[in-house]
Amino acid sequence: MILNLFLGAVIGVASLVGAANAVISGADKKPVVIGYYPNWSDRFTVTKIDFSKFTHIHYAFAIMANGPVPVWGNPQKANAQLTKLVTMAHKHKVKVLPSIGGWTGSITFSSTAKSQKSRKEFIDWNISVMKRYKTDGIDIDWEYPGRQGEGCNEVNEEHDVKNFLTLLKELRQAMDGEFGVGKKEISAAVYIHPFNSSVPEMAKILDRANIMTYDINGPWSLRTGANAPLYAPRGQDSVDSSVNAWIEAGMPRHKIAVGLALYGRSAIAKVNMLRTKKINQNQVQGQISQGDKTDVFFQSSFCPLIPGGLSGTWRFHSLLSQHVLKSPLEANKPWARVWDAVTSTPWLFNSKTKIFISYDDPRSLALKTCYALQKNLAGVMIWSIDQDSKGNDLLNAIHNSIKTTNASC
Secondary structure (H helix, E strand, O other), X not given: OHHHHHHHHHHHHHHHHHHXXXXXXXXXXXXXXXXXXXXXXXXXXXXXXOHHHOOEEEEEEEEEOOOOOOEEOOXXXXXXXXXXXXXXXXXXXXXXXXXEEOOOOEOOHHHHHHOHHHHHHHHHHHHHHHHHHOOOEEEEEOOOXXXXXXXXXXXXXXXXXXXXXXXXXXXXXXXXXXXXOOXXXXXXXEOOOOOOXXXXXXXXXXXXXXXXOOOOOOOOOOEOXXXXXXXXXXXXXXXXXXXXXXXXXXXXXXXXXXXXXXXEEEEEEOOOOOOOOOOOOEEOOOOOOOOOOOOOOEOOOOOOOOOOEOOOEEEHHHHHHOOOEEEOOEEOOOEEEEEEOOOOEEEEEEOOOOEEEEOOOHHHHHHHHHHHHHOOOOEEEEEOHHHOOOOOHHHHHHHHHHHHOOOOO
């Protein structure tokens, strides 16, 4: 028992030293480009990934739906995909991290983080995955500690964040003990607003905090607005306000990755938005217009209490294949493309149907990437890589922005 306590103390101290060294050296590393690969993607297979443009691939998701042990939705499919993904990624010196949770997969995080026993079960599962598939760490996508996400999640407003910190500490200690100090990474996908506490302590453990700087406006809002505004009027959420908030809360800027969306959100406006070309106008409430052809009625099997429905989501490749866009930067009639100078994002409007679509294109994503580099952040995170065009117009814009970024961008 004394020996175990001593070894635990040594590992704990070594972990802190490793974390400190990471803080010192982090600013010298090349920008990270993290791409989420969803395991339900059938159109976009692993072989279609351009690994030369990524530093990390996050394989999403193993879900927290019943107890402390994550599960794959389709274990056989996950086994085949993850095996191939790791083999191909490592040939290109790209790291692979399984991602745990997600919007529909965060139900039991709260109870898992609450007790030592359940935390150990969660950690043991993750260690076993890293051993079996030779993955490079773990990405935790708890949506959200201390606040409700999808609608059926366990939530403990008072203790979730502190329990999450404890889970991260024990996960880091176990990983360092099993694989060596700092050999495996821990990242977290986080909300646009930082936790009220524990951020500096989490920063010592996490390799990165990937901010989900999208879904800021949508069909649930009172007025039309940018899905992922780079900037916004004072008092409104944006990429910039979120990054600044996380820095002020204690997350080092070189551990922050800006989330980039390869999709858009639609809504139904009450007026012809082209008359004023202002992005914020009244929209129809309680009605979601259908997005692209893949947007069908969805009801989560893990959260039957929340009514199902459409999402209004348009993937970038669908905007092109369904001829809403003529080219990555040009709309097809009857659609009109408008650039909003405040948010630095484009939007589309159909004056016949009054459907509004806020999305990102090569221009807006290049600006967001440039912003991340000029702020000396870790880099960018992409949700999700299967939504790009066949020619990778969005990924190429991100990549080119990294290659050409300078002080005047």
